[in-house]
Amino acid sequence: MPVTALVCPHCEKPVEIQVAGVTRSRPCPECGEMLMLQVAEKGKKARRRALLMGGTVPEVPVERTISLPIDKLPPELPPESASTPPALASTRIVESEAPPPASPKSQRTAAFGGSIASRNGPSVADEEESRPPTTGSLPRPLVLEPSHEPQVLAGDAFDRMRMDPEVKEFRRRLITGTSFVAVILVIVILVNWLAGGSLEEAPAKASTAATEDGAPAVTAPEHDEPPPVPAGTLVFKAPGRGEFQRVEASGTGLSSSQMSMEASLSAQVLRQFLAAPTWKERLAWCRPLPGLEEQMQAFYAAHADGPVPFDNIIESREADGGFFQHTVVFEGGGRRQAHVQQTPKGARVDWASFVGAGEMNWSDLLAQRPAVETLVRVMVKEGFYYENQFGSPRILKCLELRNIAEPGAPMIHGYVDRNSSVALKIEAWQRQAEGVELPMVLRLKYPVDSRSDRQVWVADAICKGWLVE
Structure with missing residues (x-):
């Protein structure tokens, strides 16, 4: 803890006191009186001084220590003050309107001294009193008052803290930054919403092109081939977000109603293909290809024949080459893609692509x-x-x-x-x-x-x- 050297205003003796930034008062090591301390703090290149009050304050008249020239000392100073240096001397001035009454002994001493002075002539003190002041003004009693008194601040500490300029500046910057971030988020959300809405509406809006007879033709975006599902009997995975979508827009010159009708017909043919009890009856619903009958006969000679158990046909969409692609869901959960082509004899199923058969078992x-x-x-x-x-x-x-x-x-x-x-x-x-x-x-x-x-x-x-x- 740092040590501070000062002069006690009570006993007028130099003392050393240990103080800290939060010290309010300390007892004098010489006389035991409480000393109120003044702490100076520095913040933002400006000194802020606060008189810290608290603790036990003696109820005595306020005293101050001042420095006066030795020739200006009042006559009532004690004799030991004459031993101070000739330039300056420290004195204690009691703030009171009238000096305290003298004791009877001092009165008798003063009277005795006065009688001696009257017999011996004017004394040195009388000469000092009769000497005119060097400043040209009449002497007057010196009364020192404190420059200010401690005052109680209005309001509570929280309200005063809110009115602090630094806190107000920080609050202003915080509100400005939060508002800026909120505006940016709103703009990003609006841009994302507008861009997403336009992208989702784009496939739904069919572009029309003039045909020979003047009727508009509906075109839709092309669909990529679906990725496969490589587990067990899972062969293909239904593409797109609408997994259970029944019919999608086609890329041909067919209207929506015509496409839905052809998709429904192809799905009906696929159901009959799957429900056929034997491969020979299934052959009637197959896409005609050279050597198909011999290939089917060799295939079903090594594999079980009969109707194909399935749960549902969850998706139908038009593919390239005049095919409709359907996703067949089996009872065990597996899926396969079935392609149905429109032929002169009607809709027919491509058997080899459905079962995954090749030229040889x-x-x-x-x-x-x-x-x-x-x-x-x-x-x-x-x-x-x-x-x-x-x-x-x-x-x-x-x-x-x-x-x-x-x-x-x-x-x-x-x-x-x-x-x-x-x-x-x-x-x-x-x-x-x-x-x-x-x-x-x-x-x-x-x-x-x-x-x-x-x-x-x-x-x-x-x-x-x-x-x-």
Whole structure:
């Protein structure tokens, strides 16, 4: 704690007192009287002084210590004050209107001194009193009053704090900043709302084009092919946000009512296709292709025949090539895409793309290892298995091929030269799918000296998806 040296106004002796920034009063080490301390603080290059009041204040007349020239001292000073330096002296002046009455002993002493002075002539004190003042003015009693008295501030501390200029400035900046942020948020919300509304309304507004007969043609944005669902019997995932949307706008010159009618007819044909008790009756609802009957006969010879159990057809939309694409939900929760084409004989279902069949059954392909190109419909994703003739990952790209037409069929690895056009095409499709397993139609062939039935060459990539037009 710092020590401060001062002169006690009571005993007029130099003392040292330990003080701090919060000290209000201390007792004098010499006389024991309480000393009120004045603390000076500095803030923002301006001194603020406060007279700290409190504690036990003696109820005595206020006293002050002043410095006067030695020749101006009043005659009632005590004798010991004459021992002070000749330049300045410290004196204590009691603030009272009249001096205290003298004791009888002092009166007798004064009378005795006066009688002696009258016999011996004028004394030095009389000469000092008769000497005129050097300043040219009459002497008068010196009474010191405190420059100010402690006052009680109006209001409570919280109200005074609120009126502080620094607090008011901080409050003003806080309100300004909050208002600015709120305005920015409102503007961003409005811009986002307007942009989102315009984007959502854009597909709903069909652009009209004049046709030959003068009737407007409705056009809608093209839809990308849906990404696949690679789990169990899940083949495709319904695209778009409206997963349970029944009919979407088409990209042809059909009106909405015509498109809805054709979509309903194609969905009805698909239901009859799924409900057919045998493959021969199902053949009547299939899209006519060369060799379809023989392919279906070989397929159902290795697979169970009968109606296909399903739960619902949740989506119908028009695809390229005059096809309607429907999402069939099976009873177990799996999904597959069914493509229905409008033919001269009516709506017909593409059987091969629905069941995922190729030119050979998967088990026959692995058993026979044909060295000629064979068309297959498989699920494809990135692989990393390099053995036997396919041992260079720097030159070859590896793919995992899975067939879902046969439950429990083993997975095989296909290889293609990284710099070939086939590899570049497959990589482009995979980048669009962002790592999701993709349905593809590929042409595979085994090497002449094949050492494993699980490693084949990918000779060509026909298309993404299982529909071959």
